[in-house]
Amino acid sequence: MKPAFYVTTPIYYVNDVPHIGHAYTTLAADVLARYKRLKGFDVFFLTGTDEHGQKVEKAATAAGETPLELADRVMKRFQSLWEKLEISNTDFIRTTQERHKKGVSVLFERVMEKGDIYLGEYEDWYCTPCETFWTETQLIDYKCPDCNRPTEKLKEESYFFRMSKYQDQLLAHIEANPDFIQPKSRRNEIISFVKEGLRDLSVSRTTFQWGIPVPGNDKHVVYVWFDALTNYITALGYPEEGGDYGKYWPCDVHLIGKDILRFHTVYWPTFLMAAGLPIPKKVFAHGWWTVEGQKMSKSLQNVVEPNMLVDKYGVDAVRYFLLREVPFGLDGDFSHQALIHRINSDLANDLGNLLNRSTAMLGKYFGGVLQAPGEETELDKAYREKTVAMIDQVDGFIEELAFSRALQAIWEVISAGNKYIDETAPWTLAKDPEQRERLSTVMYYMLESQRVVYTLLSAFMPKTAQKGLCCLGWPEEASAEGLAWGGLKPGTTIAKAEALFPRIEEKAE
Numbered sequence: 030m031k032p033a034f035y036v037t038t039p040i041y042y043v044n045d046v047p048h049i050g051h052a053y054t055t056l057a058a059d060v061l062a063r064y065k066r067l068k069g070f071d072v073f074f075l076t077g078t079d080e081h082g083q084k085v086e087k088a089a090t091a092a093g094e095t096p097l098e099l100a101d102r103v104m105k106r107f108q109s110l111w112e113k114l115e116i117s118n119t120d121f122i123r124t125t126q127e128r129h130k131k132g133v134s135v136l137f138e139r140v141m142e143k144g145d146i147y148l149g150e151y152e153d154w155y156c157t158p159c160e161t162f163w164t165e166t167q168l169i170d171y172k173c174p175d176c177n178r179p180t181e182k183l184k185e186e187s188y189f190f191r192m193s194k195y196q197d198q199l200l201a202h203i204e205a206n207p208d209f210i211q212p213k214s215r216r217n218e219i220i221s222f223v224k225e226g227l228r229d230l231s232v233s234r235t236t237f238q239w240g241i242p243v244p245g246n247d248k249h250v251v252y253v254w255f256d257a258l259t260n261y262i263t264a265l266g267y268p269e270e271g272g273d274y275g276k277y278w279p280c281d282v283h284l285i286g287k288d289i290l291r292f293h294t295v296y297w298p299t300f301l302m303a304a305g306l307p308i309p310k311k312v313f314a315h316g317w318w319t320v321e322g323q324k325m326s327k328s329l330q331n332v333v334e335p336n337m338l339v340d341k342y343g344v345d346a347v348r349y350f351l352l353r354e355v356p357f358g359l360d361g362d363f364s365h366q367a368l369i370h371r372i373n374s375d376l377a378n379d380l381g382n383l384l385n386r387s388t389a390m391l392g393k394y395f396g397g398v399l400q401a402p403g404e405e406t407e408l409d410k411a412y413r414e415k416t417v418a419m420i421d422q423v424d425g426f427i428e429e430l431a432f433s434r435a436l437q438a439i440w441e442v443i444s445a446g447n448k449y450i451d452e453t454a455p456w457t458l459a460k461d462p463e464q465r466e467r468l469s470t471v472m473y474y475m476l477e478s479q480r481v482v483y484t485l486l487s488a489f490m491p492k493t494a495q496k497g498l499c500c501l502g503w504p505e506e507a508s509a510e511g512l513a514w515g516g517l518k519p520g521t522t523i524a525k526a527e528a529l530f531p532r533i534e535e536k537a538e
């Protein structure tokens with residue numbers, strides 16, 4: 030039986046349309062899912078939309094729609110973007126689906142039955158125009174930090190989750206599992222936060238309607254984060270504990286942005302502890318993208334729309350750029366110039382050119398028919414060993430979710446390929462009839478190394494990898510078996526490759 034692997038993205042709010050920040054988390058999850066499938070895992074890859082809560086209710090009112098109409102419309106934008114970006118998710122959960130609502134009610138009830146959810150009063154500063162509660166420290170001169178209008182102290186009946194009770198258990202868990210929260214800097218942040226003391230958490234609201242009713246008291250709706258986080262198990266069929274839930278839970282990794290780390294590493298695990306359910310194995314928080322040096326925002330009108338990027342540069346260039354440009358976990362900056370630069374240098378020059386040059390040479394010297402390799406020289410051995418070593422390096426980097434380092438390791442082999450051609454100078458060998466066997470070996474090594482490269486690239490750039498492999502006379506889908514050296518069979522016909530990535534005029538932007 031294949032080992033199971035479960036990866037998730039956050040579920041996206043439907044009050045906003047997708048931008049590169051959303052695309053980034055989903056792409057990273059997709060690369061991981063594809064890579065694990067390549068390695069023989071049975072992968073469940075979940076994404077979806079977060080459709081309840083006040084923000085969505087307000088956005089719907091502003092758009093003159095019901096919240097569900099808004100959600101129906103916006104969730105299609107997410108789904109069509111994921112198709113366009115070649116996202117291979119197993120399931121797409123919407124928090125308005127019955128399967129989800131049922132699971133949330135059951136989880137809430139179980140925690141309540143245990144005595145860890147109780148009815149109390151919530152007292153804080155309320156901004157009526159914004160319909161938002163603020164804590165005293167969030168206020169600016171006792172005014173609303175959003176609209177600068179006066180706030181008043183208000184009491185609201187609320188259900189509370191006894192989060193304080195789980196403080197020590199959570200801390201012990203984080204300390205005993207150094208890999209639970211990553212990267213490390215984020216882990217330290219959470220440890221200090223928990224050590225400062227956990228307060229009980231308000232887990233219901235009465236000031237708006239758009240949510241899942243609290244079981245037994247429909248004056249209240251379930252707090253949107255209690256609702257949203259539960260998607261990770263309702264999509265697996267919870268409260269049914271067999272089936273997918275039994276197979277995939279606890280999750281191998283929740284991929285999220287750094288802004289929602291506390292929800293995933295403090296709230297979520299304590300909810301699960303209270304319900305007696307296992308905790309996710311890992312939560313990894315990536316950094317944020319700015320655009321040409323500035324925060325991305327509607328008011329600055331600098332939101333980068335992923336559909337437009339794909340139309341302009343192609344899906345694999347966008348996939349490559351986002352994962353290569355910035356080490357996963359750090360903040361990064363998007364610019365068209367940087368993207369164009371990566372396309373021209375890494376994709377057109379290094380990757381595309383190698384395939385182009387090598388297949389053209391095989392055509393010219395052997396009529397496009399791959400010959401059996403002869404004796405291996407030191408140079409060939411070094412190139413082969415470098416190619417084979419890349420497989421484990423990439424595996425290690427992906428395990429750490431160091432996507433850009435995995436790509437760097439692949440690109441070192443691509444550069445080694447271009448260098449190998451320069452050093453072996455096939456054009457000189459071709460002039461000497463006595464060097465036919467040597468020339469055959471060089472051709473074989475050059476093309477076989479690329480076959481391994483494209484097999485690994487299938488996780489990052491599925492279309493390009495498929496084109497590359499097909500061109501190399503390897504029509505099968507990329508697979509773990511394909512990672513063994515020596516896969517290409519002598520006698521295979523290999524046609525000259527078209528340019529995979531045409532260069533882009535740098536001054537275009």
Ligand code: MSP
Nearest residue numbers: 039040041042050051079257258285286287317318
């Ligand atoms: N609905 C919640 C998540 C619930 S998960 C149980 C939510 N949604 S969101 O749509 O606002 O954000 C989803 C993800 O997009 C977050 O991981 C967030 O970090 C990410 N990003 C939003 N803007 C971003 C950038 N500018 N850069 C990188 N990622 C960013 O939060």
